[in-house]
Amino acid sequence: MNVSRPPRPQEFRTAARPSLRQEVAEAIKSYILDNRLKPGDPLPSEAELCTALGASRSSIREAVKTLAVLDIVEVRRGHGTYVGRLSLSALVEGLAFRGLLEPKDDFRILSELVEVRELIERGLAERILATLAPEDLDALDTLVDEMDQRGAHDGDGFAACDRSFHERLVRRLDNKLVAQLSLAFWDVYAIVAPHLEGISAEDEAGTIADHRAIVRAARAGDTEGFVRALRDHYAPVRRRLTEARATMETAQPAGTDTPST
């Protein structure tokens, strides 16, 4: 586990050479993989990494920070460095910034976001209904009740309940990835939406009614009703977004387009 590359006189230009920082990052990843470490396991301290990899602290630190962004490692100051939880936090942060950056096109991003969430939940409707246990249904009902109580005076609590609701919906799925993605998109929406003007306030009463309809269909095992309820739930959100976007476009002729993957 040593990088060691002092002698690099000329070396072919083709295939851009990776920076030391990148090599260090790769080395740390390899260390985790080779030692079969699990999230939470401790990693060598920065000083140890310096000697082990033959690089200075600066390079080590920068490499560790890049891995921390991806949640591949987690640093606790004064504590040490550990294997990260591999969450989708980077996706959330990246998408959130993208949403904030697109000047007049914010609404398109949000609209796409909501569309993906709906796509996921509708596409998995059957499996969601099959996996929901009675206790889950009860928990969903409880969450809706809680939303009802908080109502408009506790926006944060209302949002938290909404998030928990959708988390509960997909929690039992054997495909953990879609569950995480769905929630990640919810998080992005929650971050971006407050920064935008022109979005009419959320309709709490309507949202609560929608959620009740969703639970009702789920309890009845009615897949079609479930899908209908989801559509009814997301439709007004998308309508508001497209409306806001339309008014923006009349004021602002056009926007630039998006990058590729």
Add this chain to the structure above:
Amino acid sequence: MNVSRPPRPQEFRTAARPSLRQEVAEAIKSYILDNRLKPGDPLPSEAELCTALGASRSSIREAVKTLAVLDIVEVRRGHGTYVGRLSLSALVEGLAFRGLLEPKDDFRILSELVEVRELIERGLAERILATLAPEDLDALDTLVDEMDQRGAHDGDGFAACDRSFHERLVRRLDNKLVAQLSLAFWDVYAIVAPHLEGISAEDEAGTIADHRAIVRAARAGDTEGFVRALRDHYAPVRRRLTEARATMETAQPAGTDTPST
């Protein structure tokens, strides 16, 4: 645009203080947002950021590096720092590492990945068919022909054609996000799959036939046939994965579970 926080004698412990690096990163993001910069626009040099933000170069650099991972900024050595393309590269890298990390559970991740891709393409089947122009259908045919020519002797070329095929499928969609996501998952699969043992080699002939069936259904505007073709295309991949996973599980009793978002 100045952070300035020398006087911090006691300060309430609640709400863990953000590190300087994070403050700098936020400041850079704000700079981009406030100035309405677009991807490719130049950012101040590190030295300028030092004076502007009143932080040392080390902190500036670490902050810039974290933003570079998210593709919010792009650093060109000897050139300067620029606004990034906001791609999903971080998602790809993170998911790829997760796939490589899960010791015996690799196949679950891949299986979930393929499932999401299928979910997206099937859920958007109608809209895909509606948006595909004749030139797109021709291009798809050409890609399949190319795959046929390359066959087994050019694995990389074959894979590239496969990627282009699926990119072409979703390219016309108005929802650019799902298109990017779909391709990002393809990339993750391409990175992780080669590192795994026990996956029977790809069936080139079958893949080509599947793709031809997809194009045929698309050309005919046959949504149901299109969905069927997609299912037939992804089914063997998922079957191979679940098989490999099953054999792994018999040899290896159980595995740990996954983290949350």
Add this chain to the structure above:
DNA sequence: CGCCATTTGTACGTATGTATT
């Protein structure tokens, strides 16, 4: 071609805050 200014990359030293023991 070499030279030079600009900019990022790497290295090292030092001081400070923080958590564990």
Add this chain to the structure above:
DNA sequence: CAATACATACGTACAAATGGC
């Protein structure tokens, strides 16, 4: 409280890459 270990932050110096002259 002290000692220890660690991460955070700063400053400086030099190396390497890029582009223009």
